[in-house]
Amino acid sequence: xxxxxxxxxxxxxxxxxxxxxxxxxxxxxxxxxxxxxxxxxxxxxxxxxxxxxxxxxxxxxxxxxxxxxxxxxxxx
Numbered sequence: 001x002x003x004x005x006x007x008x009x010x011x012x013x014x015x016x017x018x019x020x021x022x023x024x025x026x027x028x029x030x031x032x033x034x035x036x037x038x039x040x041x042x043x044x045x046x047x048x049x050x051x052x053x054x055x056x057x058x059x060x061x062x063x064x065x066x067x068x069x070x071x072x073x074x075x076x
Contacts, residue, residue, distance in 0.1 A: 005024065005025045005026035007022060007023040007025065008020075008022045009021040009022050009023060011037070013037075017036070017038075018036075018037040018038060019034050019035060019036055019037060020034075020035045020037055021033070021034055021035075022035075024044060027044070027046075029046065029047070030047075031044045031045060031046045031047070032044065032045040032046075032050060
């Protein structure tokens with residue numbers, strides 16, 4: 001059901017993260033909206049970015065999974 005330009009997909013949780021995923025319809029085209037339920041941080045992925053994820057070899061994202069890379073850094 002669409003609400004405020006978004007169509008809800010659901011929530012995904014593990015021992016490391018919890019996110020709410022929805023389809024955002026307010027941009028130039030539909031895109032995936034991912035909200036970190038702990039911090040409220042929101043990111044968007046368009047169809048090209050999602051397709052790229054599908055084609056990446058296993059392990060290609062491992063270096064980005066280190067939370068100290070961006071998430072836990074103190075603001076300057």
